[in-house]
Amino acid sequence: METALIILLIVAVLVIAYLALPSIISKFKKEAPAITAPLPSNFRLLLNEQVSFYKQLNPSKKTEFENRMQLFLSRVKITGVRTTVEDIDRVLIAAGAIIPIFGFPDWEYINLHEVLLYPDAFSDGFDQKGKDRDILGMVGSGAYQDIMILSQQQLRAGFENATSKNNTAIHEFVHLIDKTDGAVDGIPETILSDLLVTPWLDKIHESIKQIMENRSDINPYGATNATEFFAVVSEYFFKRPDLLESKHHQLYELLVTIFKQQPKKAPGVETPIDPVGGD
């Protein structure tokens, strides 16, 4: 009788363990990113009209880009300050976020909760160096930790003019990537292998010297310091990779490696769309 009871108890324990197992396992499993809903069709239209990086992707990469934008938009709040946030702003902010980290499938902006959109240049209370660039977009610190501020006007202008080398959203998201390792110093240690740190720093110093000597077509604001150089040259790289490749080949090659991009011609306006290619 006692033996039967023990057997019964063992069976009961096994049954309970079997039933509870899936929920125990799921607790230890990495949570899969939840894609909420497909990107609204007008978002796709806006992407095709305004985002040359997206336009040159092949169909499956386009879908991946859209899904990652959706995930970003589901996790980061976008708030207009004295302005209304329109769909085009949501599309451009999310595209600016995804472009520099598209080579990193698991990347998420853990250091960003909210983007504040100001109508245009904002109070120089946030100004660091007194240069225009910094007051048209910035990554917050202190009370503004995990917040990015962008000028709506600059956000749109950065995508509208496909031949320029400037894009404020990409500039600020590259600062955020740089910040992920704890220091905003132009060395994105989270994505840069140790072996590349020295060649990267050498290239930064050489390029800054060229800017100072007026021998460069890189935005002079990049000569401010290594941090700004990294952000400025990343705008150039993602906006005009063809031009950067022809004018600054080594710099281009380093950025292809840093951002895990395919070394191929630009998604510039003059470049024909490659139906099978894409990064």
Ligand SMILES: [Zn+2]
């Ligand atoms: Zn900057």
